[in-house]
Amino acid sequence: MPDCDYCGAVFDDxxxxxxxxxxxxxxxxxxxxxxxxxxxxxxxxxxxxxTVLVGALAVxxxxxxxxxxxxFGGSGPDRTTDGNVTAEGNTxxxxxxxxxxxxxxxxxxxxxxxxVISVVAEESSRGRDHVSPSQLDYDxxxxxxxxxxxxxxxxxxxxxxxxxxxxxxxxxxxDVVHSLEHGAVxxxxxPEAVTPEARESLRAFADRHTDPFASVVVxxxxxxxxxxxxxxxxxxxxxxxxxxxxxxxxxxxxYLGRGPERPQR
Numbered sequence: 001m002p003d004c005d006y007c008g009a010v011f012d013d014x015x016x017x018x019x020x021x022x023x024x025x026x027x028x029x030x031x032x033x034x035x036x037x038x039x040x041x042x043x044x045x046x047x048x049x050x051t052v053l054v055g056a057l058a059v060x061x062x063x064x065x066x067x068x069x070x071x072f073g074g075s076g077p078d079r080t081t082d083g084n085v086t087a088e089g090n091t092x093x094x095x096x097x098x099x100x101x102x103x104x105x106x107x108x109x110x111x112x113x114x115x116v117i118s119v120v121a122e123e124s125s126r127g128r129d130h131v132s133p134s135q136l137d138y139d140x141x142x143x144x145x146x147x148x149x150x151x152x153x154x155x156x157x158x159x160x161x162x163x164x165x166x167x168x169x170x171x172x173x174x175d176v177v178h179s180l181e182h183g184a185v186x187x188x189x190x191p192e193a194v195t196p197e198a199r200e201s202l203r204a205f206a207d208r209h210t211d212p213f214a215s216v217v218v219x220x221x222x223x224x225x226x227x228x229x230x231x232x233x234x235x236x237x238x239x240x241x242x243x244x245x246x247x248x249x250x251x252x253x254x255y256l257g258r259g260p261e262r263p264q265r
Contacts, residue, residue, distance in 0.1 A: 003124065003125035003126075003127060004017065004020060004021070004025075004125075005033075005125060005128065005234075005260035006021070006024075006025045006028055006260070007024070007025070008127070008128075015040065018036060018037050018040040019040075021033055021036075021037050022037045022040075030258045030259075030260065030263040031110075031258055031263065031265060032254075032255070032258050103245045103246060103249045104201055104204035104205045104208055104245060104249070105204065105208055106249075108249070108252060108253040108256065109253050110253070110265070111253060111254055112249075112250035112251055112252075112253040112254030112255075113246075113250040116238075116246075116247055116250035116251065117250060117251075117254050119238070120236050120237070120238045120251065120254075121236065121237045121238065122235060122236055123145050123146070123235050123236065123237060124235070125146045125147075125235055126144065126146045126147030126148070127146065127147055127148060128146070128147075128148075128149075128181060128260065128261075129148040129149075130148070130149065130150070130151030131148045131149070131150070131151075131174075132150065132174075133150055133168065133170050133171045133174040134170075135148065136148060136149070136170040136173060136174055137170070138169065138170060138173045139223065140169040140222045140223030140224075141223030141224040141225075141226070142223070142226075143173065143176070143186070143188055143221070143222070143223075143230065143232060144173055144176070144177050144180075145180060145232050145233070145234060145235050145236060145237055146177065146180065146181075146234055146235050147177055148177070149173070149174050149175070149176075149177035149178045149181065150171075150174030150175055150178055151178065153174065153175040153178060154175050154178045154179045154182060154184075154212070155172070155175040155176045155178075155179045155184070155186070155217050155219070156179075156210075156212075156215065156217070157184075157206050157207075157209060157210040157211075157215035157216055157217055158206050158217065158218070159199070159202055159203040159206045159207075159218040160217075160218060160219050160220065161191075161220060162191065162220050165219065165220070165222075169222040169223065172219075172222060176217070176219070179215065179217055180232065180233060180234045180259060181234060181259050181260060181261045182212060182213045182215075182259050182261055182262065183213045183214050183215075183234070183255075183256065183257040183258055183259030183261070183262070183263065183264055184214075184215045184216070184217050184233075184256075184259065185209075185215075185216050185217070185231065185232070185233050185251065185252050185255055185256050186216075186217045186218075186219065186231075186232045186233075187202055187205075187216070187217070187218045187219070187229065187230070187231050187232070187248065188218075188219050188220070188221040188222075188225065188229070188230040188232070189202065189218065189219070189220060189221065189228065189229055189230075190220075190221055190225040190227070190228045190229070191220045191221070193225075193228035194228065194229075194243075195243060197243065198229070198243035201243070201245045201248070202218045202248070203218070205218070205245075205248060205249075205252065206218050209252070209256060211257070211264065213257060213259070213261075213262050213264050214256050214257030214264045214265065215256075216252060216256070226239055227239035227240060227241050228240060228241055228242065228243070229241075229243055231247075231248065231251045233251070233254075233255030233256075233258070233259075234255070234258070234259045234260060236255055238251055
């Protein structure tokens with residue numbers, strides 16, 4: 001049930017919501033919503049949407065997991081193994097023609113690569129109300145991509161460790177959701193799984209993108225991680241079981257600076 005980020009109206013289905021955006025908020029739309037409105041009704045082939053797709057994107061041997069539905073790790077009777085684990089029936093796409101080194105400092109394209117963005121999960125809005133942290137009740141193992149939040153604080157750009165953060169996940173999420181609303185991309189890493197190379201790359205992304213309305217924030221996961229890396233933006237989420245800077249760059253290019261409060265791109 002989509003909630004309108006611009007006026008708070010609630011709709012029973014996506015088509016009605018997009019029609020509402022076109023008729024009532026045409027001059028306000030972010031780049032992402034503008035594309036959604038322009039493309040509505042285009043491809044209706046009965047295919048599976050990214051929010052329910054059980055699939056993975058293999059990027060030069062890197063496994064990317066869609067939504068909260070499937071995470072790879074280990075072998076099982078219904079799994080096939082070829083280098084990294086790939087499950088039977090998943091969509092496998094290669095990203096080629098890009099060398100990962102140095103991508104963090106390069107200017108972003110207007111959009112992320114379609115073969116990455118097509119498997120990002122889009123989540124329903126949980127609203128944008130400003131509340132005190134004591135009123136929040138987020139699951140630490142499932143960081144929010146929208147919802148009530150602290151209207152006074154934000155989580156600024158940077159690479160953080162657990163020692164840098166408040167002990168209460170609710171205080172953290174109150175600031176994080178406000179940053180997402182401003183257009184941040186927030187990346188969570190599993191402290192037990194993050195590699196030195198991933199730390200360096202994520203720190204470079206955070207150092208490169210520091211605008212208050214277009215920042216990259218990198219945090220240790222405050223709960224039980226679903227995957228080694230979790231990429232979030234306003235109403236969007238993607239899991240990575242292994243790190244690849246090309247996938248992170250595609251996600252950042254698509255969503256950075258495109259939060260509902262003050263779109264920058």
